[in-house]
Amino acid sequence: MIFYFSGCGNSRHVAETLAEKLNDTLVFIPEAARGGLYDYTLAEGERLGFVFPVYSWAPPRLVLDFVKRLKISKPDYVYFACTCGDECGQTEAIFRKALKEKGWELTSCFSLIMPETYIAMGGFKLDTEENAKKKIVAADATLARNLPRLVNKERFSEITVGSFAWLKSHVINSGFNRYATDDSKYRSTEACVHCGQCVEVCPLKNIVLENGRPKWQGHCTICMACYHHCPVNAIQYGKATEGKGQYYFGR
Numbered sequence: 001m002i003f004y005f006s007g008c009g010n011s012r013h014v015a016e017t018l019a020e021k022l023n024d025t026l027v028f029i030p031e032a033a034r035g036g037l038y039d040y041t042l043a044e045g046e047r048l049g050f051v052f053p054v055y056s057w058a059p060p061r062l063v064l065d066f067v068k069r070l071k072i073s074k075p076d077y078v079y080f081a082c083t084c085g086d087e088c089g090q091t092e093a094i095f096r097k098a099l100k101e102k103g104w105e106l107t108s109c110f111s112l113i114m115p116e117t118y119i120a121m122g123g124f125k126l127d128t129e130e131n132a133k134k135k136i137v138a139a140d141a142t143l144a145r146n147l148p149r150l151v152n153k154e155r156f157s158e159i160t161v162g163s164f165a166w167l168k169s170h171v172i173n174s175g176f177n178r179y180a181t182d183d184s185k186y187r188s189t190e191a192c193v194h195c196g197q198c199v200e201v202c203p204l205k206n207i208v209l210e211n212g213r214p215k216w217q218g219h220c221t222i223c224m225a226c227y228h229h230c231p232v233n234a235i236q237y238g239k240a241t242e243g244k245g246q247y248y249f250g251r
């Protein structure tokens, strides 16, 4: 069984590939959480996997919250695959601790460097199209290399940690979660064609259309899916996203 979260499709691509190759069931975390579905049964010897993007050098809060509430009898093989733009900081240590608090042990994990999606602050920008393509080719190769290791239930850790990991994953991460997940900075411009695509793609159902224009509801995870999927680029986050372009997996 694979529990996954994805805003812009990178992690969905990874989760779908793993599910197909491992013949596993996929569960989309926000949907399960909305339905209060936390109780699952694994078959004898079944692997338990998690796939998610790295947010501010850590697993997204909604993923950690879901793990905390999950009710499954102790799995014998637990792994995660995370996607990131360049580095994961202490994502592994944080996820390990979350599992340990449940009495579980993380067996394996690996990271995949994929196209950047976060641009809601000055200084952050998307990859060039060429670089994004290169990242996807390399990520697919890493995924293919690690698949047999999961099949054979190997114990391994292959994470791109990066510099100043503790500082980023704890100090900056807590600032990010407190101050940078505010959706009141989202706005739609006059270019909006009232198509409702932003409503459709929001994994948290955090957008409603009011007079044909999106209205954000205050429970956002800043996954950027609404911004990147708008067909006319009518969504902006303050001034930070202006002129920065759009990306989602398969665009």
Ligand SMILES: Cc1cc2nc3c(=O)[nH]c(=O)nc-3n(C[C@H](O)[C@H](O)[C@H](O)COP(=O)(O)O)c2cc1C
Pocket: 005, 006, 007, 008, 009, 010, 011, 012, 052, 053, 054, 055, 056, 057, 058, 083, 084, 085, 086, 087, 088, 114, 115, 116, 117, 118, 221, 222, 223, 224, 249
């Ligand atoms: C809110 C947010 C925070 C992010 N923080 C990081 C980070 O700390 N390190 C990193 O390398 N990439 C970071 N990224 C980039 C994503 O992890 C990366 O693009 C990921 O593949 C997106 O996955 P998705 O398409 O499944 O949503 C961040 C993206 C978002 C939206």
Ligand code: SF4
Pocket: 188, 191, 192, 193, 194, 195, 196, 197, 198, 199, 212, 213, 214, 229, 230, 231, 232, 233, 234, 235
């Ligand atoms: S996706 Fe863009 S154009 Fe469509 S309703 Fe949302 S803001 Fe308007």
Ligand code: SF4
Pocket: 007, 183, 201, 202, 203, 204, 205, 206, 207, 216, 219, 220, 221, 222, 223, 224, 225, 226, 227
């Ligand atoms: S409102 Fe936009 S950024 Fe926030 S969770 Fe929904 S799609 Fe993601």
